[in-house]
Amino acid sequence: MKSLPIGIKSILMAVLGVTFLLPISAFAEPPFYFTFKPGVYSPEASGLDVGFNGELALGYRFNPNIAAEFGFGYFNTSKDVRGVGATRTIEEECYYDIYPFTLTLKAIVPYKRWEFFGLGGGGIYIASGPYNYDDDYDDYDDYDPHTDTVWGGYLGGGVHYNITRNDVTPKIFVGVEGKYLWTDKVKLNGETRGVPLDASFRLDGVIVNAVIGIRF
DSSP states (O other), X not given: OOOOOHHXXXXXXXXXXXHHHHHHHTOOSOSEEEEEEEEEEEEOSTTBOOEEEEEEEEEEEEETTEEEEEEEEEEEEEEEEEEXXXXXXXXXXXXXXXXXXEEEEEXXXXXXXXXXXXXXXXXXXXXXXXXEEEOSSOEEEOSSOOEEEEEEEEEEEEEEEEOSOTTOSSEEEEEEEEEEEEEOEEEEEEXXXXXXXXXXXEOOEEEEEEEEEEEO
């Protein structure tokens, strides 16, 4: 395929640049914001327990209707795993830690102090475990847990309420958001008392968070 002449490329880049910058210059709100999102992770996979979810996100508001967020966080879950060894069979409750690093795009509809939005995004999810096996007899800690990294995506929505007025900076807002997560299959292996424990599952499920944010 023939490449475009340099002059046409320059014109296209200028048009894209103006298209990108105009809504930013016309937008009176502070473009950057930071949010803390405590919440709940409810997995869809059978056998996985409901766990805590927490996220931190740095966002940039391109215009009143579009924003992007880079986020990282932590959520956990647990699962009963059955292990079969040469001389024994055991059942353990294994605990797992997941660390997501994500990029989210948001479509926003402002209304007075309210903002209604849809969101979509994805990223990588680093799962660690089992790091602890807990049964009716004793606890066993594995300080060298196995890890697996998978890709995931999500769709959702929510609402924000701006507590402070438009003429006040920094601006505080609160809200709630929910999203459905789906990922590739996580594969983690462990061993306790000589018996191998193998776990394989997806992290698909619902995440619901409260939102506390500040624009600056």
